[in-house]
Amino acid sequence: MSFHSMWAELLPIGRSSATGGYRRYAWTGADADCRAWFREQAATRGLTYEVDRNGNQWAWLGDPTAGNAVVTGSHLDSVPDGGAFDGPLGVVSSFAALDELRDRGAEFTRPLAVVNFGDEEGARFGLACVGSRLTAGALTPEQARTLTDADGVTLPQAMEAAGHDPDAIGADPERLARIGAFVELHVEQGRALDLTGDPVGVASAIWPHGRWRFDFRGEANHAGTTRLADRRDPMLPYAETVLAARKEAQLSGAVATFGKISVEPNGVNAVPSVVRGWLDSRAPGQHTLDAVVGGIEKAAREFADHHGVDLDVVRESFTPVVEFDHALRDELVRILGTDTDLTVPVLGTGAGHDAGILASRIPTAMLFVRNPTGVSHSPAESAAEDDCVAGVRALADVLEGLACR
Numbered sequence: 001m002s003f004h005s006m007w008a009e010l011l012p013i014g015r016s017s018a019t020g021g022y023r024r025y026a027w028t029g030a031d032a033d034c035r036a037w038f039r040e041q042a043a044t045r046g047l048t049y050e051v052d053r054n055g056n057q058w059a060w061l062g063d064p065t066a067g068n069a070v071v072t073g074s075h076l077d078s079v080p081d082g083g084a085f086d087g088p089l090g091v092v093s094s095f096a097a098l099d100e101l102r103d104r105g106a107e108f109t110r111p112l113a114v115v116n117f118g119d120e121e122g123a124r125f126g127l128a129c130v131g132s133r134l135t136a137g138a139l140t141p142e143q144a145r146t147l148t149d150a151d152g153v154t155l156p157q158a159m160e161a162a163g164h165d166p167d168a169i170g171a172d173p174e175r176l177a178r179i180g181a182f183v184e185l186h187v188e189q190g191r192a193l194d195l196t197g198d199p200v201g202v203a204s205a206i207w208p209h210g211r212w213r214f215d216f217r218g219e220a221n222h223a224g225t226t227r228l229a230d231r232r233d234p235m236l237p238y239a240e241t242v243l244a245a246r247k248e249a250q251l252s253g254a255v256a257t258f259g260k261i262s263v264e265p266n267g268v269n270a271v272p273s274v275v276r277g278w279l280d281s282r283a284p285g286q287h288t289l290d291a292v293v294g295g296i297e298k299a300a301r302e303f304a305d306h307h308g309v310d311l312d313v314v315r316e317s318f319t320p321v322v323e324f325d326h327a328l329r330d331e332l333v334r335i336l337g338t339d340t341d342l343t344v345p346v347l348g349t350g351a352g353h354d355a356g357i358l359a360s361r362i363p364t365a366m367l368f369v370r371n372p373t374g375v376s377h378s379p380a381e382s383a384a385e386d387d388c389v390a391g392v393r394a395l396a397d398v399l400e401g402l403a404c405r
Contacts, residue, residue, distance in 0.1 A: 003096040003392055004385075010037055010088055014078065021081025021379040026119035026130070027055075027158035034076040034088075038116045041095050047114070052175060053168040054134040055118040055159060061098065062111035068180035069111040070403040072097070072395065075120035075131075075354060082121070083381025085187040089369060089388065091116055093185045097396040101404070104396075110180065110403040117354045124149045124158070127317060132354040136361045137171035144169055176361050181328055181402055184355040185367045185395050187383050191374035192347045199390040201345045202332050203324055203366035206356040208289050209282035210318035214241060214258075214300055217310040220265055220273035234275040235263070237303035237311070244299035245279060254283035254292045255350060278316075282350040286321060322356040325363035332365050335401035336394055351376070367394055 014022050014030030024030045035057060042049040042059035050058050058064070074090025094114040101108075118131035125147040133139035145166075147155040156166030193201050216234035242258045249256035260278040279296065283289035297313050304311040329346070336344045347368070355364040369391035375381050383391075 022078040025124040073115035100396040132357040188368040189376035193370035206322040241300040256281040
């Protein structure tokens with residue numbers, strides 16, 4: 001089955017007719033349809049299919065227990081109204097690369113697997129990379145069981161409703177010990193490759209990043225009868241903090257975004273009592289990130305004091321800088337640069353990935369496919385057909401170099 005036919009099959013699943021974006025949230029109907037598609041791809045190719053204790057899907061060529069396996073893949077879930085390429089491009093390209101290698105008559109000397117990690121985006125339960133975090137032991141079963149969605153459904157309840165045993169979740173060191181290398185292909189979330197004119201690149205590192213919740217607490221009151229001078233309006237310091245975040249990031253070469261907000265009581269004619277804003281910030285280095293977030297918090301506290309508002313700041317998640325395995329990264333560059341016309345830029349990224357979570361446990365690397373607009377997490381996310389094909393060929397070359405020696 002070609003890349004194009006697989007892509008066409010997957011494209012309609014979970015797509016909103018109203019927005020054109022995707023709503024493939026973990027352990028929902030759309031997710032189940034994506035998982036069924038993955039299982040069908042494994043069966044079509046005669047691969048050994050399994051679901052691990054954390055709900056991640058695996059399709060194996062060769063003995064899964066032999067060890068020193070080469071694994072590739074990504075995820076199939078999405079952010080709210082996300083694009084078609086983020087995650088699925090890596091999974092589809094993995095199956096297509098395997099097909100390419102079989103067409104070449106490649107002889108495998110190591111087991112090869114394609115994986116679909118569950119709940120990478122964290123759109124439903126608020127934590128990214130749940131499947132890979134659990135597997136790597138970066139998220140404990142106890143922590144996972146406290147995760148809830150907007151309707152109050154816990155992660156275990158959602159998993160059980162989807163037919164998976166939530167009591168089995170947890171670290172899977174035996175599985176990771178059987179993996180010699182993991183290579184994830186992903187659409188670039190930025191325009192570095194478009195600016196250099198290259199269809200494919202290799203990742204160097206993932207910027208340190210985290211999420212912080214800012215709780216501004218004031219006093220609810222009538223919007224029409226309360227004098228401006230008498231108000232303790234938490235919306236004002238929140239708005240000033242949003243602007244301060246932009247300024248701090250711009251001065252430091254970082255990024256900072258307030259992308260989610262919750263207001264109580266959320267009435268048009270009411271001064272709010274509480275405004276909660278969630279900050280996402282990322283930077284090339286830890287020192288820079290600390291300085292940016294520290295500057296934002298300092299400004300927020302000054303704004304809050306000025307308006308008579310209380311402020312709590314809670315760090316909800318954090319991922320330090322991830323340096324991909326240098327030897328594996330260099331091997332990818334060597335493979336792709338041998339007997340081809342393909343130049344191989346090496347670039348960093350501000351986006352988190354399953355490969356970044358696994359990097360502390362096993363050798364990992366990433367390939368990026370050019371994104372002409374740089375837009376991601378949006379229906380406008382795109383990649384040219386020729387670049388997608390170039391990505392498949394590059395991944396096939398890498399897998400051949402790693403698994404067919």
